[in-house]
Amino acid sequence: MVAYSYVDSALGQLLVTSQEDKLTGVYFKGRHHARVVPTWTQQDDLALFALVEQQIDEYASGVRKTFDLPLSLSGTPFRTQVWAEIATIPFGQTITYSEIAQRLGKPDAVRAVGTATGANPLSIIIPCHRVVGKCGTQTGYAGGLPRKIALLDFEAGKTESLYTDALE
Numbered sequence: 001m002v003a004y005s006y007v008d009s010a011l012g013q014l015l016v017t018s019q020e021d022k023l024t025g026v027y028f029k030g031r032h033h034a035r036v037v038p039t040w041t042q043q044d045d046l047a048l049f050a051l052v053e054q055q056i057d058e059y060a061s062g063v064r065k066t067f068d069l070p071l072s073l074s075g076t077p078f079r080t081q082v083w084a085e086i087a088t089i090p091f092g093q094t095i096t097y098s099e100i101a102q103r104l105g106k107p108d109a110v111r112a113v114g115t116a117t118g119a120n121p122l123s124i125i126i127p128c129h130r131v132v133g134k135c136g137t138q139t140g141y142a143g144g145l146p147r148k149i150a151l152l153d154f155e156a157g158k159t160e161s162l163y164t165d166a167l168e
Helices: 047-060 077-086 098-102 110-118 145-154
Strands: 001-007 014-019 022-028
Touching: 001 047, 001 145, 014 047, 077 098, 077 110, 098 110
Parallel strands: none
Antiparallel strands: 001 014, 014 022
8 A cells, every 4th residue: 555645845845755664755846747646645743744744844054964764665676776776966065967877887887877766756855856967967857956966065065055936
């Protein structure tokens, strides 16, 4: 059974999903393609969702640099490899799509890395906002480019916190 809820954050309202007590999705409401499915069950009092909200709040206030949540990823082997590589990018650092392709031993798979990055179901938690284009150019982001820029500026220490007003 898939459980879902909405949590408020400095980044805007998030749709969060879980299955078997593991986090399966963190989606920017109205920005991702993810929609609530009729067979899902809304569980606003799920302890996991409270923990997600707490850790994202800690991140947004600068207290937390990494997340410690039980995760369950569903995707092709290539996508899960890309997501695992993205998960290793440290707070405040960026990496290019081509660098990820190189690390995976598939230097010609840059576009596939981009597609896999765009399909990341765990925004913020698996920090796909830290993946940038060639020469550090800002590319698309499921949460919107202004949100990606705000996240990167925040992690680079250019701002002290994240503000929803600038991100909507």
